[in-house]
Amino acid sequence: MPAWKTDNDGLIRSVNQTTRTHPCECVVASASRVDLREPVETAPTGRRASDSDLIRLAHGVYLRVCEWNEKSVAERYLSQAKALVKPGSSTIITGEAAAALHGLPLLLRGATIPLANSGLRVKSNPRVRRVRNNILTSDIVELEGRRVTDVPKTVxxxxxxxxxxxxxxxxxxxxxxxxxxxxxxxxxxAYPHSPGNRRARAIIAMATDRSESIGESLTKGCVLDSGIASLYDGPCILLQQVDFHDEQGFIGRVDFYIPELNLVIEFDGAMKYSVGSVKATEETLLREQAREKRLKNLHLDVLRLCWADVLNGRCVGFLQKVAARQRERIRAGGLVFSSDFGRFREAPLSFKERQLREKRVLARRERACRGGSEVG
Incomplete structure (x- = not known):
């Protein structure tokens, strides 16, 4: 029988990676075949999975079903990436898997685990994707003993x-x-001949430091794709994280504001309304209603979008219709926001967030300098 141990990541690994023997007869599922968003509840035989059952993450690597079910989607994805690449391996983790290790937010619907310089046989694992190993040494860092592309290269x-x-x-x-x-x-x-550069260049041009969540990034993408506003130039400018005030004082910060369309756009994630007791949820709803009423008293129109809107692909056309309606209403002499009613400004990134970003940028530059001196 092979020897088994629990590593620092909480994964059950075989000491002898060449063995194909399971640690026990209780392996009920393979992580590469299950939906990361769903818990594992039944074994292939149809019986209900117990806490002692295991889920196979990779060859010779397992996790208890109870621990798998307690993890979030991001944690499950990260566990599988760590299972595939053990510390000290020459394999380079890239793409979404590298982003997860760095702590970047991700939408993990069908996300793969891209690996470079990998000798893994991945035909049996649909979640693994091999990528070219044309990565500059300066773009590789070590996280938890694993080789990972740094944040700029990962993005x-x-x-x-x-x-x-x-x-x-x-x-x-x-x-x-x-x-x-x-x-x-x-x-x-630095990678002028890599496929997809045009797409990457277009996305980078849309990137800002004002999107505070996945939903806001997706909403911004829909607005820009619809053509109703642009970030930096053009007749309609899209502003993000805008503070509004009226005669009573501060109203609140809105996600997006298009002055030329007199339109406020808010992304509503379910978390805002689903955390806490029923009373807390009701209070949140009442605050949102009061806030929106004060915005409308400034003659602003408020459009709310949710996950279903930004994920189903229909949001772009819907936004174009809303923009056409707004232009028609303004041309017809409808009331619009003016400084007579209130004021607004784009809120800057907080000092703490700027300081953290500058610290990370400086650390990356120092690492690049050390790498250059070693080469010299």
Whole structure:
């Protein structure tokens, strides 16, 4: 019988990786075949899975079903990536898997685990994707003993992948807390012949440090794709994280504001209304209603979008119809926001967030300098 141990990641590993013997006869599922969003509740035989049952994450690597079910979707994805690449391996983790290790937010619907320099046989694992090993040494860092592409390279790889939903999500998160847009552009320029560069360049141009969630990044992408507003130039400018005030004082911060259309756009995630007791939820709803009423008293129109709107692909056409309606109403002499009623301004990134980003940028530059001196 092979020897088994629990590693620092809480995964059950075989000491002898060449063995094919299971640690017990209780393996009920393979992580590569299950939906990351769903718990494992039944074994292939139809019996209900117990706490002692195991789920296979990779060859010779397992996790107890009870621990798997307690994890979030992101944690399950991360566990499988760690199972595939053990510390000290020459394999390089890239793309979404690298982003997860760095702590970048991700939308994990059908996300793969891209690996470079991998000798793994991946035909039996549909979640693993091999990528080219043309990665510069300066773009590789070590996290928890594993070789991982650094944040700028990770974001570029995600943006290049046409099948990934995480391009703008990762780019927004990166420029908010990990790197600068210039670093992203420089990293892209370092790989001039890589496929997908045009797509990556377009996504980087849309990245800002003002998107505070996955939903806001997706909403911004829909607005820009619809053509009703642009970020930096054009007749309609899209503003993010805008503070509004009226004669009573501060009203609140809205996700998006298009002054030329007199339109406020808010992304409503379920978390805002689903955390806490029924009373707390009711209080949240009442606060939101009062806030929206004060915005409407400034003659602003408020459009609320949710996950279903930004994920189903119909949001772009819907936004175009809303924009046409707004223009028609304004041309007809409808009331619009003016400084007579209140004021607004784009809220800057907080000092703490700017400081954290600058610290990470400085650390990356120091690492690059050390690498250059070692080569010299």
């Amino acid at each position: 570029i790889d995600i943006c290049r992948n046409a099948s990934s939903e995480n391009g703008l999500i990762a780019a927004d998160a990166a420029v908010r807390g990990w790197c600068t847009p210039t670093e992203l552009r420089d990293t892209l320029a």
